[in-house]
Amino acid sequence: MxxxxxxxxxxxxxxxxxxxxxxxxxxxxxxxxxxQDPIAELAVTDKPDHSKMSYQQTFYVPIYSDIYSDSENQKVLLSATLSVRNTTLDKPLYINKIDYYNTNGDFVKSYIDGPIELPPMATLNYIIEKEDDSGGSGANFIIDVEGVDETVKPVIEAVMIGNFSNKGFAFSTEGTPVVH
Missing domain, CATH: 1.20.5 (Single alpha-helices involved in coiled-coils or other helix-helix interfaces)
Known part of the structure; x- marks a missing residue:
């Protein structure tokens, strides 16, 4: 040979x-x-003491798994990146829930089994592949976060990208706080 x-x-x-x-x-x-899976890397073994957390918030983050491109109602699949950013210089952000829902509001999947800790100034990016159209055009994430005080507020966004014919496009959405 x-x-x-x-x-x-x-x-x-x-x-x-x-x-x-x-x-x-x-x-x-x-x-x-x-x-390694970025969520698994951030998993905490010792659960945070919730009594010491004065900041708790739930966010709604719209995700578009697909969009319609023209009058012929052609569906274009999109890939999306969910981005959760800890904006503090010295305090961790804890993420307790990352749940995915479809257009009809039906639960699709939970991305975490337990809390994860996002270090100061760190970012968790998570990709939803173009081929995953389980969410549909009105998919969304519900994300629960908490921190030791009000200064631990995240920036949560999603960036969707796709292409149709010879055109590429990208757009983003912002996480919106949910009032309980």
């Missing part, structure tokens, strides 16, 4: 092996610095 045949065989084996691991295709794993 010559060197080029061995090289081709090695590449084929590597491609085959990487296709066996579903997390290898997850963009949240692929694009993270440590090649």
């Amino acid at each position: 010559n060197k080029s045949s061995i090289s081709i065989l090695l590449v084929a084996v590597m491609v085959f092996l990487s296709s066996c691991d579903p997390s290898a295709k997850d963009p949240n794993v692929m694009f993270s610095e440590k090649h």
Whole structure:
């Protein structure tokens, strides 16, 4: 066997092996610095003491999984990035819920099992792939956060990108506080 045949065989084996691991295709794993799920990286083992948290807020974040592009009602699928940013210089932000709902308001998925801690000035970005159209055109996230005081207020946004024909586009939405 010559060197080029061995090289081709090695590449084929590597491609085959990487296709066996579903997390290898997850963009949240692929694009993270440590090649781990960013939510799993932030999970806390010791639950925060809720009695010490004076700031608690729920946010509604609109997500568009798809939009209609023209009078023929062609649906264009979009990828979205949910971004939660801790804006404080010295205090962690705790995220207790990241729940995804579809256009009809039906619960689709919870992205966390327990609280996660976002360090000062850190950002959690989470990608919803273009092929995931489970949310529909009116999808949304409900996100619960808390912090030790009122200075721990996050910036929560979503950025959607897509393309239609030879045109690319992007737009963003902001998280809106929910009044209980």
